[in-house]
Amino acid sequence: MSHALPHHLALIHQRMPSWLQQSTLAQRSTLKSRLQLSHKATRKLEQAMASIQSVETFCRPLLHDALKSWYPGQTLPQVDQAVLSDRTPGHHRSMSWLEAALQNLKPDTPIWLYPSADGAGYEQVRQGHPQP
Incomplete structure (x- = not known):
């Protein structure tokens, strides 16, 4: 039996940068957390700037x-x-x-x-x- 990945997962795995493939679970967890914080800060900034005129x-x-x-x-x-x-x-x-x-x-x-x-x-x- 073959354990081939579904096409979409194989494509993601193929295109994943080597630095991410070689990272540890702790490093990926830290990255995920920091990305979420970055998105949250971006949304807060957009809300704060919404009232500013162009x-x-x-x-x-x-x-x-x-x-x-x-x-x-x-x-x-x-x-x-x-x-x-x-x-x-x-x-x-x-x-x-x-x-x-x-x-x-x-x-x-x-x-x-x-x-x-x-x-x-x-x-x-x-x-x-x-x-x-």
Whole structure:
């Protein structure tokens, strides 16, 4: 009589790392315990962080208020749709105003703010360096 393992157990046994195959029962028990503690801590952390806003959600109203104070009297587009163009020599890039607000741009970075990225005819809102 043959004592072959069922297919799924044979596959698990075949793919099991050698360090785990060579571990003692006490070592595997310790590993199991620590994995369970890790999962429990992860669930607690997820619960604790559930009430924290995302960075984008937190920053969106702050950016909106800052733009209103930097550009009074101008009708400004939504910060997710508007485009900031960084024209640093050799470093051209475009991103949404919200994405740009989350970057660490240098104070002397030449920027252009556009209402959208649609088409080639950008209407420039403002060039310069807004001061808070």
